[in-house]
Amino acid sequence: xxxxxxxxxxxxxxxxxxxxxxxxxxxxxxxxxxxxxxxxxxxxxxxxxxxxxxxxxxxxxxxxxxxxxxxxxxxxxxxxxxxxxxxxxxxxxxxxxxxxxxxxxxxxxxxxxxxxxxxxxxxxxxxxxxxxxxxxxxxxxxxxxxxxxxxxxxxxxxxxxxxxxxxxxxxxxxxxxxxxxxxxxxxxxxxxxxxxxxxxxxxxxxxxxxxxxxxxxxxxxxxxxxxxxxxxxxxxxxxxxxxxxxxxxxxxxxxxxxxxxxxxxxxxxxxxxxxxxxxxxxxxxxxxxxxxxxxxxxxxxxxxxxxxxxxxxxxxxxxxxxxxxxxxxxxxxxxxxxxxxxxx
Numbered sequence: 001x002x003x004x005x006x007x008x009x010x011x012x013x014x015x016x017x018x019x020x021x022x023x024x025x026x027x028x029x030x031x032x033x034x035x036x037x038x039x040x041x042x043x044x045x046x047x048x049x050x051x052x053x054x055x056x057x058x059x060x061x062x063x064x065x066x067x068x069x070x071x072x073x074x075x076x077x078x079x080x081x082x083x084x085x086x087x088x089x090x091x092x093x094x095x096x097x098x099x100x101x102x103x104x105x106x107x108x109x110x111x112x113x114x115x116x117x118x119x120x121x122x123x124x125x126x127x128x129x130x131x132x133x134x135x136x137x138x139x140x141x142x143x144x145x146x147x148x149x150x151x152x153x154x155x156x157x158x159x160x161x162x163x164x165x166x167x168x169x170x171x172x173x174x175x176x177x178x179x180x181x182x183x184x185x186x187x188x189x190x191x192x193x194x195x196x197x198x199x200x201x202x203x204x205x206x207x208x209x210x211x212x213x214x215x216x217x218x219x220x221x222x223x224x225x226x227x228x229x230x231x232x233x234x235x236x237x238x239x240x241x242x243x244x245x246x247x248x249x250x251x252x253x254x255x256x257x258x259x260x261x262x263x264x265x266x267x268x269x270x271x272x273x274x275x276x277x278x279x280x281x282x283x284x285x286x287x288x289x290x291x292x293x294x295x296x297x298x299x300x301x302x303x304x305x306x307x308x309x310x311x312x313x314x315x316x317x318x319x320x321x322x323x324x325x326x327x328x329x330x331x332x333x334x335x336x337x338x339x340x341x342x343x344x
Contacts, residue, residue: 002047002050002052002071003043005033005035005043006043006046006047007075007076008033009029009033009040009043009044009047010047010052010053010064010068010071010072011072011076012024012029012032012033013029013044013053013062013063013064013068014064014068014069014072014076014311015312016028017063017064017308018308018309018310018311018312019310021308022061023056023060023061023062023063024061024062024063025060025061025062026038026040026041026044028061044062047062047068048062050067051065051067051068052064052065052067052068052071053065053068054068063308064308066273066274066307069273069285069307069308069311070273072311073271073273073311077271077311077312077315079269079289079315079316079318079319080319081312081316082316082319082320083312083313083316083317083320086115086313086316086317086320087320089115090111090115090317090320090321090324091324093107093111094107094108094111094324094328098328098331098332098335101124101155101329101332102228102230104325104328104329104332105122105124105228105230105299105325106122106230106232108122108230108301108321108324108325109121109122109230109231109232110232111321112232112233112301112303112317112318112321113232113233113236114232114233115317116233116303116305116309116313116314116317117233117236117305118233118236118237118240118303118304118305118306118309118314119231119232119233119234119236119237119245119249119303119304119305120231120232120233120301120302120303120304121229121230121231121232121249121252121255121256121259121300121301121302121304122229122230122299122300122301122302123227123228123229123230123256123259123260123299123300123302124227124228124229124293124299125152125293125296125297125298125299126227126260126297127188127224127225127226127227127228128187128188128189128192129187129188129189129297130151130152130155130187130188130224130296130297131151131152131185131186131187131188132149132150132151132179132183132184132185132186132188132191132224133150133151133152133153133184133185134148134149134150134153134184135147135148135149135150135176135179135180135183135184136148136176137172137175137176139163139169139172140160142163143162143163144160144161144162144163145160145161145163145172146158146159146160146161147159147160147161147220149220149221149224151188151224151296152295152296152297153295154294154295154296154333155296155333157223157224159219159220159223161216161219161220164212164213164216165212171207174206174207175213175216175217178199178202178203178206182194182198182199182202188224188225191221191224192225195217195218195221199214199217200214203217226253227252227253227256227257229252229253229255229256231249231252231255234246234249234250237249237304240284240305240306241280241283241284241304241306242280244279244280245280245281245284245304247280248278248280248281249304258276258278258281259286259288259300259302260300262276262286262288263288263290263300268289268290268298269288269289269290270287270288270289271285271286271287271311271315272285272286272287272288273285273307274307281304283307284304284305284306284307285304285305285306285307285309285311286302286303286304287302287303287305287311287314287315287318288300288301288302288303289301289302289318289319289322290322291321291322291323291325291326292322292326292329293326293329294326294329294330294333295333296333299325301318301321301322301325303318
């Protein structure tokens, strides 16, 4: 069983190593640990036997093992310990007026990648959990129109489309009626199912030709089935991982699915250290934290970095950005509730 002094030694080695990436000897620790060099060496040897430290090949110093990093994260890392200087930098970076949700989430991903030096992903509320709460079509000209879909009473999405040939104004109204009667107040998951089961039969009752109408429904609703993922720092993965990781981030939909599966429903925070089933992440650290999106649910912030990343600072930055995001998103959705539409 690990003693308190051994735990202090492990914590200190992890913190020094994540900043210097150099093996640590007993003399380096003497100023911080009130014990003799021989006692510290004995404790370091004990930690090595436990599998928490590894001996460096080129010196007598030691460095944390993967198990050592995991022990540090599980027993010593506090997500609520925030760095004041980082908080100031994040607040300064978010000092701008938000006009689109996408811009805010991409900015958050950019800031997270820039300040950590690693790759970051930010995800909106999981699509299947959202609910269609309003729908309308606005005719722009004789040839095109705008479908306005509102999810969760707070997330408007607009989709411009070409009006099918031979469509009358009454046909557009029929589309609106069908959606409001059959799809309104349904979850995105239910809508996906109904578009492929009920809707083809219903459309036959109103339109003599159904293929172009079905294509129109697919076009209008396609966007709500897609995961919104905002990636930044992808190029940084080439510094600490291989091409596989870079290519993994080239497919944001798959990346989002993989990350969501690692966070249980009842958890808001998860650190994976070389534990991912995904081959391109199996030797890396993946830190994820849910953040509140007012009126709608939770998004996810994720950082992907090497096993020897600076855990205290990275987790501090994730926590700070998640809190700033919740504030900015609260202001944003109060603005949207004043009947402004988000236009794509």
